[in-house]
Every structure is written in C-alpha cells, then in structure tokens.
Amino acid sequence: MTSEPAVQASGLVKRYKSKTALDGVDLEVPRGTVHGLLGPNGAGKTTAVRILSTLTGADGGSARVAGFDVARQPREVRRRIGLTGQQTAVDDLMTARQNLVMFGRLFRLDKGAARRRADELLEIFGLAEAAGRAPKKFSGGMRRRLDLAASMILSPEVLFLDEPTTGLDPAGRREVWEAVRSMAASGTTVLLTTHYLDEADKLCDRISVIDQGRNYIEDTPAGMKRRIGDERLEIVAADPAELSALTDLVRRALSVEPSAEEAGASVSVPVADGVSALTAVAVEIRAAGIDVADIGLRRPTLDEAFLHLTAAAAKTPEETV
Ligand code: ATP
Numbered sequence: 001m002t003s004e005p006a007v008q009a010s011g012l013v014k015r016y017k018s019k020t021a022l023d024g025v026d027l028e029v030p031r032g033t034v035h036g037l038l039g040p041n042g043a044g045k046t047t048a049v050r051i052l053s054t055l056t057g058a059d060g061g062s063a064r065v066a067g068f069d070v071a072r073q074p075r076e077v078r079r080r081i082g083l084t085g086q087q088t089a090v091d092d093l094m095t096a097r098q099n100l101v102m103f104g105r106l107f108r109l110d111k112g113a114a115r116r117r118a119d120e121l122l123e124i125f126g127l128a129e130a131a132g133r134a135p136k137k138f139s140g141g142m143r144r145r146l147d148l149a150a151s152m153i154l155s156p157e158v159l160f161l162d163e164p165t166t167g168l169d170p171a172g173r174r175e176v177w178e179a180v181r182s183m184a185a186s187g188t189t190v191l192l193t194t195h196y197l198d199e200a201d202k203l204c205d206r207i208s209v210i211d212q213g214r215n216y217i218e219d220t221p222a223g224m225k226r227r228i229g230d231e232r233l234e235i236v237a238a239d240p241a242e243l244s245a246l247t248d249l250v251r252r253a254l255s256v257e258p259s260a261e262e263a264g265a266s267v268s269v270p271v272a273d274g275v276s277a278l279t280a281v282a283v284e285i286r287a288a289g290i291d292v293a294d295i296g297l298r299r300p301t302l303d304e305a306f307l308h309l310t311a312a313a314a315k316t317p318e319e320t321v
Contacts, residue, residue: 004067006031006158006189007052013060014047014213021047023213024061029206031157034180034190036204038197044213045193049160052191053083066157082151082159082188090135090146097122097131103150121149124186125179141172145179152183159183161192165199177203225299231274232298233281238291240265246290253284271297 007029014022022044029035037045050056052065054074063070066080090099097118104114122128125145135143144164151159164180165173173196180203184190194200200207201221209217217224235250237243243260247267250258254277258269271277274297285292 004031004064005029006033007035007063007065007191009048009052009061009063011061012048012051012058012063014044014051014056015059021213022051022058022061024215025210025213026215027052027063027208029158029189029191031189032184032187033205034184034192034203036200036207037191037193037210038195038200038207039210040195042212043210045210046162047213048210049083049162049191049193053081053160054078055083079154080157082154082156083162084147084151084160084164085162089150090143092134092136095132095134096127096138096146099135099146100149100153103153107153109153117153121152124152124182125149126175139172140168141175144168144172144176148176148179148183152188155186156188158189158191161190163193163195165194165196173199231271232268233271233274233277234266234268234294234296234298235281235285235292236294237265237267238293242290243267245288246285246292249284249288249290250281253281265293268298 005028007027009025009027012022012025012027013020025044025048027035027037027048037048039045047056051058052063052070054070054077057071065077068076068080070077090096091102094102100118100121101111101114104117105111109117119128119131122131125148127142127145127149130138130142135146138146148161148164161180165176168176177199180190180192190203192199192203204221206218206220207224208215233250233254235246237246240262243262243265247258247260250256250267250269254269254271256269256271258267260267269277278295278297282295285295
C-alpha cells in the first residue's frame with residue numbers, strides 16, 4: 001500500500017461538447033515528490049487537476065489518488081488532498097490567524113485544535129509576525145502563502161497547486177517556492193501546474209509536459225535539458241581581431257571543430273567533460289597570451305529544452321515520448 005504512487009492516472013479522457021480537453025493522459029507521481037504539469041494554454045492541465053481532485057468526472061480512463069479511486073471513492077480522496085487554485089480563498093476582513101482558525105473550524109477541528117494548527121502553520125509559512133494583520137495589506141507572496149497554509153490545515157497527503165505563482169513578483173515567487181519546498185520536505189506529495197519553466201526546474205523532481213490533452217515528455221528537469229544536447233564551452237575574445245586565433249587554439253586543444261560567432265566575438269564547442277575541457281583551454285589561452293572577456297560552461301536552459309522538445313513532439317509525438 002505504501003509503495004502505491006500518490007497519484008496514478010491512466011488514459012484520462014475529458015470532452016467538452018466538441019472540444020477534447022484530455023485525450024488519454026497518463027500520470028504517475030511517487031509519494032513525497034513534487035511533480036510538475038507543464039504545458040501551453042489550453043493543454044489540459046487544469047482539467048487534469050480538476051479530475052484528480054474530484055471536482056469533475058472523466059469521460060474515460062481511471063485515476064487513483066492517495067490510494068483511492070477518484071470516481072468510486074471521491075470522499076476518501078477528498079479527505080486526503082488539498083487544493084489551491086488561482087483564486088484566493090482567504091477573507092480580507094479577518095486577520096491571517098483568524099482566517100486559518102476559521103478554515104480549521106470548517107474542517108471540523110475543535111476550537112483548541114484549530115488555534116494550535118493555525119499557529120503551527122503561521123510559523124511554517126513565515127507568517128507568524130503577520131498573524132494579527134488582515135491579508136488585505138499583505139504582499140502577493142504573503143497572500144499566496146496564507147492560501148497554501150489554508151490548504152494544509154488537515155496535513156493532506158497530496159496537494160494540488162494550480163499555477164501557484166501566477167501574477168507574483170520575483171520576491172513573491174521565491175517565497176512561495178520556499179513554502180512549497182517545506183511542504184514537500186514534510187512529506188506532502190505536490191502536483192503543480194505551471195507555465196513557468198524556471199519554476200518547474202527549481203521545484204520539481206519530475207515534469208510531465210502535456211499539450212493538446214496528450215502526454216509528450218516526462219523527465220527530470222536535468223534530463224529534459226540533456227535531451228537537447230551537451231554542455232558547451234564558450235569563450236569570448238576581448239579583441240574581436242583575435243577570434244580566429246582563439247578558434248584555432250580551441251580546435252587544437254580539444255580536437256573538435258568549434259563554431260565561431262563573429263558578432264559576439266565568441267567561440268563555442270560541445271564538451272563531454274566540461275571541467276577538464278575548460279581547464280585545458282584556459283591553460284592554452286594563457287600560454288598563447290590571448291585576452292578573453294569571458295570563458296565558461298553553459299548548459300541549455302529548461303526554456304530551450306521545452307521549446308526544442310515541444311517543437312519536435314508536435315511533428316512526431318510517438319518518437320519523442
Ligand atoms: P491554462 O494554462 O490556460 O489554464 P490548461 O492547460 O489548464 O490551460 P484547461 O483549462 O484544462 O487547460 O483546458 C483544456 C481545454 O479544454 C481548453 O481548450 C479549454 O478551452 C477547454 N475547456 C476547459 N474547461 C472547459 C469547460 N468547462 N467547457 C468547455 N471547454 C472547456
């Protein structure tokens with residue numbers, strides 16, 4: 001039982017009149033992990049979360065969450081999950097603490113237990129000092145953290161977060177990431193939808209890319225980046241006139257054909273062992289007395305990986321999966 005994944009969906013189909021929102025989506029999220037559901041607008045992310053959190057039924061396929069079937073045992077599922085959407089659920093007129101106590105009471109905790117849980121959550125989410133203030137005066141990040149705290153009242157086994165940082169500034173996003181990490185560290189399985197690749201990169205153990213209601217790619221963030229190629233060594237000449245000498249030097253040092261880019265006065269080359277290539281080239285550069293403005297290893301960003309993979313998948317989905 002304990003080894004059963006926290007979320008397991010197979011062949012989920014959802015149709016809205018003529019629109020097929022999900023066309024056979026599979027998903028498996030091991031317990032205690034953070035899983036990202038990534039995809040463009042209309043890909044079907046929210047629909048998948050709505051089915052998994054029992055808010056709507058599927059037209060095909062099946063899913064189990066926290067060990068229970070979402071269609072046949074929705075109450076068991078609901079008891080074990082938390083859900084945070086894009087709309088905030090907190091009341092602006094009450095203080096942060098009163099809000100959490102109210103949620104605790106709604107979930108049938110007695111007064112004492114609701115207060116204790118509220119204080120614990122305020123502490124965990126870094127809101128203890130703001131406990132007596134109304135969320136109306138909170139920053140976006142603080143509000144979202146209060147929302148997350150509210151969805152954690154009953155310590156859910158699985159937490160669904162639909163675009164948890166949309167609309168937040170960079171500081172607010174970092175605060176929410178921290179909160180998600182601490183929830184994951186406490187053992188909660190998190191399934192989040194996001195448009196932001198850096199968010200998926202920073203938070204998720206694995207990412208499922210879906211598009212047009214179908215699975216395209218599933219991998220770790222690092223694996224996604226590896227799929228589009230190796231690390232590259234990039235060197236920028238301080239003096240563009242030395243670009244050609246620099247290119248020759250790199251070719252000789254690594255026995256690989258580098259590509260030179262005149263506009264940026266830079267040379268780049270794919271490398272299997274980045275650190276030793278960097279060291280070898282740096283030694284040669286010093287010996288040759290060439291001035292460089294920059295030298296470094298560069299990995300593809302997740303953005304590049306995503307664009308590359310979804311473009312490839314749009315042509316040949318079966319081969320890319
Ligand atoms: P976004 O990132 O924009 O939130 P999404 O990946 O969450 O997109 P969904 O909201 O799941 O995508 O929508 C998938 C498709 O199903 C879209 O084409 C959407 O227009 C359609 N859809 C979703 N809900 C409904 C509904 N209640 N009635 C009709 N069509 C719907």
